[in-house]
Amino acid sequence: MERHEYDVVVIGAGGAGLRAAIEARQQGKRTAIICKSLFGKAHTVMAEGGAAAAMGNVNSDDNWMVHFRDTMRGGKFLNNWRMAELHAKEAPDRVWELEEWGALFDRTKDGKISQRNFGGHEYPRLAHVGDRTGLELIRTLQQRVVALQQEDEREHGDPEAFIKVFAECTITRLLKDGDAIAGAFGYWRETGDFIVFDAPAVVLATGGIGKSYVVTSNSWEYTGDGHALAVLAGAKLINMEFIQFHPTGMVWPPSVRGILVTESVRGDGGVLRNSEGRRFMFDYVPDVFKDKYATTEEEGDRWYTDQANNRRPPELLPRDEVARAINSEVKAGRGSPQGGVFLDVSSRLPAAEIIKRLPSMHHQFKELADVDITREPMQVGPTCHYIMGGVEVDADTGAASVPGLFAAGEVSGGMHGSNRLGGNSLSDLLVFGRRAGLGASAYVDGLPARPAAAEVADAKAEALAPLERTGGENPYEVHHELQRTMNDLVGIIRKAGEISEALQVVEKLKERSKNTGSSGSRVYNPGWHLAIDLRNMLLVSECVARAALLREESRGGHTRDDFPVMSADWRQKLLVCAAAPDGSGVTVEEKVQPSMRGDLISLFERSELEKYLTEDELAEYDAAVKES
Amino acid sequence: MGYKAKFRVWRGEGGEGQLEDFTVEVNEGEVVLDVIHRLQATQAPDLAVRWNCKAGKCGSCSMEINGRPRLGCMTRMSTFEETETITVTPMRTFPVIKDLVCDVSFNYQKAREIPSFTPPKDVKPGEYRMQQIDVERSQEFRKCIECFMCNNVCHVIRDHDENKPAFAGPRFLMRIAELDMHPYDELDRKESAQEEHGLGYCNITKCCTEVCPEHIKITDNALIPMKERVVDRKYDPLVWLGSKIFKRSGV
Numbered sequence: 001m002e003r004h005e006y007d008v009v010v011i012g013a014g015g016a017g018l019r020a021a022i023e024a025r026q027q028g029k030r031t032a033i034i035c036k037s038l039f040g041k042a043h044t045v046m047a048e049g050g051a052a053a054a055m056g057n058v059n060s061d062d063n064w065m066v067h068f069r070d071t072m073r074g075g076k077f078l079n080n081w082r083m084a085e086l087h088a089k090e091a092p093d094r095v096w097e098l099e100e101w102g103a104l105f106d107r108t109k110d111g112k113i114s115q116r117n118f119g120g121h122e123y124p125r126l127a128h129v130g131d132r133t134g135l136e137l138i139r140t141l142q143q144r145v146v147a148l149q150q151e152d153e154r155e156h157g158d159p160e161a162f163i164k165v166f167a168e169c170t171i172t173r174l175l176k177d178g179d180a181i182a183g184a185f186g187y188w189r190e191t192g193d194f195i196v197f198d199a200p201a202v203v204l205a206t207g208g209i210g211k212s213y214v215v216t217s218n219s220w221e222y223t224g225d226g227h228a229l230a231v232l233a234g235a236k237l238i239n240m241e242f243i244q245f246h247p248t249g250m251v252w253p254p255s256v257r258g259i260l261v262t263e264s265v266r267g268d269g270g271v272l273r274n275s276e277g278r279r280f281m282f283d284y285v286p287d288v289f290k291d292k293y294a295t296t297e298e299e300g301d302r303w304y305t306d307q308a309n310n311r312r313p314p315e316l317l318p319r320d321e322v323a324r325a326i327n328s329e330v331k332a333g334r335g336s337p338q339g340g341v342f343l344d345v346s347s348r349l350p351a352a353e354i355i356k357r358l359p360s361m362h363h364q365f366k367e368l369a370d371v372d373i374t375r376e377p378m379q380v381g382p383t384c385h386y387i388m389g390g391v392e393v394d395a396d397t398g399a400a401s402v403p404g405l406f407a408a409g410e411v412s413g414g415m416h417g418s419n420r421l422g423g424n425s426l427s428d429l430l431v432f433g434r435r436a437g438l439g440a441s442a443y444v445d446g447l448p449a450r451p452a453a454a455e456v457a458d459a460k461a462e463a464l465a466p467l468e469r470t471g472g473e474n475p476y477e478v479h480h481e482l483q484r485t486m487n488d489l490v491g492i493i494r495k496a497g498e499i500s501e502a503l504q505v506v507e508k509l510k511e512r513s514k515n516t517g518s519s520g521s522r523v524y525n526p527g528w529h530l531a532i533d534l535r536n537m538l539l540v541s542e543c544v545a546r547a548a549l550l551r552e553e554s555r556g557g558h559t560r561d562d563f564p565v566m567s568a569d570w571r572q573k574l575l576v577c578a579a580a581p582d583g584s585g586v587t588v589e590e591k592v593q594p595s596m597r598g599d600l601i602s603l604f605e606r607s608e609l610e611k612y613l614t615e616d617e618l619a620e621y622d623a624a625v626k627e628s
Numbered sequence: 629m630g631y632k633a634k635f636r637v638w639r640g641e642g643g644e645g646q647l648e649d650f651t652v653e654v655n656e657g658e659v660v661l662d663v664i665h666r667l668q669a670t671q672a673p674d675l676a677v678r679w680n681c682k683a684g685k686c687g688s689c690s691m692e693i694n695g696r697p698r699l700g701c702m703t704r705m706s707t708f709e710e711t712e713t714i715t716v717t718p719m720r721t722f723p724v725i726k727d728l729v730c731d732v733s734f735n736y737q738k739a740r741e742i743p744s745f746t747p748p749k750d751v752k753p754g755e756y757r758m759q760q761i762d763v764e765r766s767q768e769f770r771k772c773i774e775c776f777m778c779n780n781v782c783h784v785i786r787d788h789d790e791n792k793p794a795f796a797g798p799r800f801l802m803r804i805a806e807l808d809m810h811p812y813d814e815l816d817r818k819e820s821a822q823e824e825h826g827l828g829y830c831n832i833t834k835c836c837t838e839v840c841p842e843h844i845k846i847t848d849n850a851l852i853p854m855k856e857r858v859v860d861r862k863y864d865p866l867v868w869l870g871s872k873i874f875k876r877s878g879v
Binding site for chain 2: 107136146
């Protein structure tokens with residue numbers, strides 16, 4: 001069996017993985033990058049808006065403290081505050097260093113990196129390149145890896161002496177020596193041959209879990225691999241109940257179901273209508289927002305030109321409110337033919353104005369849906385976009401509870417609390433990718449001896465099983481049923497009964513997945529790969545559902561129909577998932593979230609904190625303010 | 629709305645294979661990649677195809693559809709007659725691994741041969757100052773999603789494996805142009821573009837520009853300007869003299 005020895009193995013080659021690998025290599029570590037797809041294709045390319053970093057290029061009042069406050073508010077104060085602090089402080093340096101590596105961001109008039117406004121950010125903060133910032137980020141990091149390889153070729157005669165990309169290679173198990181990480185086991189897509197990495201440190205950077213849902217903006221790779229690998233290796237997951245559903249994804253045609261439709265459509269005057277032609281958002285303004293939103297269409301329409309004397313239209317309510325309303329309309333039978341609602345800008349603005357203000361949306365619908373948004377409405381509905389939950393890590397080093405295991409980016413949990421702000425993902429993966437690379441390198445330096453990977457026979461047998469079951473069940477059907485179940489029963493609006501039902505279905509699907517069979521050879525066989533990925537999707541889905549069942553409140557990306565209110569007591573609690581090495585016996589335990597450091601909590605007004613904190617916590621706040 | 633379409637898909641591995649006929653359901657609004665996925669889920673579970681984003685942003689699902697290089701995710705079924713047989717084959721310029729999946733390592737090899745961005749050593753991070761108009765030229769080339777269809781279609785290597793060692797292909801000649809036009813790049817890339825990366829092989833037939841899903845004007849905006857600069861450098865005696873003096877002074 002092919003076997004390699006490295007200091008640090010990074011699983012995942014999106015923004016977080018590449019940044020971690022670059023750091024480990026810069027620390028002098030022999031580093032492997034394991035890439036489920038081709039190098040440079042990771043899901044990071046899909047990010048559009050930008051990377052949030054308080055550089056203050058457009059508004060000089062911006063600084064890390066304002067960014068920190070915005071991030072905590074966005075996450076409804078459930079965030080790991082130390083991560084939010086590090087993120088806000090270090091994001092500017094991480095963006096600037098990309099320029100040194102060749103990134104070309106859009107510019108301000110004085111030649112600095114331009115920054116744009118985004119939801120929840122007080123000042124223009126997102127470094128961007130048009131609406132393709134993710135592509136710029138991943139290409140820059142990819143090219144930085146190549147630059148390091150060129151350096152190694154000059155110095156050592158071998159470009160892959162210190163950093164090597166293993167493309168189209170999938171890890172199915174982490175290997176351990178006693179309690180500590182000792183390597184990883186996987187297969188090459190191209191040949192189906194197995195590969196073993198002996199390494200004392202592994203960084204997980206595998207992204208999210210969206211492929212457990214039918215309607216998602218995520219790509220096929222998002223099967224929760226890192227989440228599952230971590231749990232199976234004995235690490236813990238936190239905040240798994242928090243999943244961000246964006247209210248407006250495309251629903252038609254089937255080929256593009258889930259792809260995002262930017263919020264700017266509504267910002268520029270687009271309205272939501274049901275099948276009866278009614279602007280239904282007027283029926284869904286919650287009491288807490290009643291005084292801030294228009295009650296008639298006329299007033300809402302006047303707001304676009306006169307914001308001082310009118311209230312904003314309810315189409316511009318927070319994302320969770322809009323997503324919930326769309327969901328209700330569809331469930332009540334007032335949806336569009338393809339199961340969404342209508343988002344119409346064609347009757348609101350002249351065609352030329354639409355093309356000028358929304359060029360990429362115009363292009364996207366024309367190319368993919370054959371819909372001319374200057375002439376007809378779009379059909380939109382909520383789409384599974386991002387998981388806030390993930391591997392529980394130490395904020396400073398990215399270390400998980402298993403020695404030698406690290407995680408960064410979407411696969412890690414805590415940074416975004418219950419809801420992530422747009423733009424905070426690209427900066428998150430730069431800041432914590434680097435920190436995980438540093439953390440892994442320091443860990444390797446401190447080891448007295450290299451660990452020895454245990455037997456890989458079990459991992460091999462597990463991976464081969466689907467190919468050896470002739471006449472087993474079609475894995476595509478099991479996958480589809482899981483996606484439908486999670487979408488319908490643990491989606492944007494949740495109820496105890498439905499979540500319990502989902503857990504029963506997942507239990508049955510787990511049994512069925514053990515009997516899936518894949519025909520064909522080991523060479524590039526997607527049916528086989530899916531059968532292997534199913535283990536991860538089912539395990540992660542179970543964690544999501546179990547945590548969602550326990551959290552009896554509504555907060556950020558977790559909305560309970562039967563517990564619609566946010567609870568200060570629940571804010572103090574994190575739900576921690578664990579499982580046995582075979583994935584059975586998933587447990588969810590409550591853990592107390594540590595109180596915010598005095599100097600950080602003092603950055604907020606008491607009146608704001610009163611909405612979130614318990615009386616005891618407010619007393620701590622008063623003491624901290626007094627002290628400072 | 630739905631209908632049964634006739635597909636002929638290249639299937640095989642290890643250097644052998646043939647076109648296989650399928651009859652497969654097609655629903656309104658679908659793209660070729662949807663139909664390939666339906667074949668996987670219902671008739672050919674081990675049918676190999678690359679894909680990631682399904683939104684024309686990652687450049688993974690490059691294939692040849694009725695002989696034309698296309699992204700499977702951006703080719704709508706409504707562009708074909710319902711009675712038409714649709715033939716799907718892998719990219720021709722690269723060795724086939726299996727079915728629609730090619731070994732595209734040629735491209736990653738070439739990427740590593742292009743010297744990286746080389747900024748001045750004394751500009752610190754955060755101190756870069758560039759005007760929008762000056763970054764826009766390179767930004768156009770950085771829209772590239774690396775689908776490699778320009779390299780696939782380029783006649784210099786499409787049926788001429790023997791040219792591959794000496795020719796970087798439109799994708800990476802464009803990368804040289806991108807770096808050459810970067811306001812802070814300090815390397816002189818003109819001579820190496822011609823001598824080491826095969827710019828001279830390009831005879832501007834614009835096939836690469838035609839297939840680019842990002843509509844980058846590869847030939848007009850990258851390759852031709854590079855060729856003009858190379859010509860200036862080679863035949864302008866003043867430039868030639870300047871370069872000699874520059875080199876001798878050791879700067």
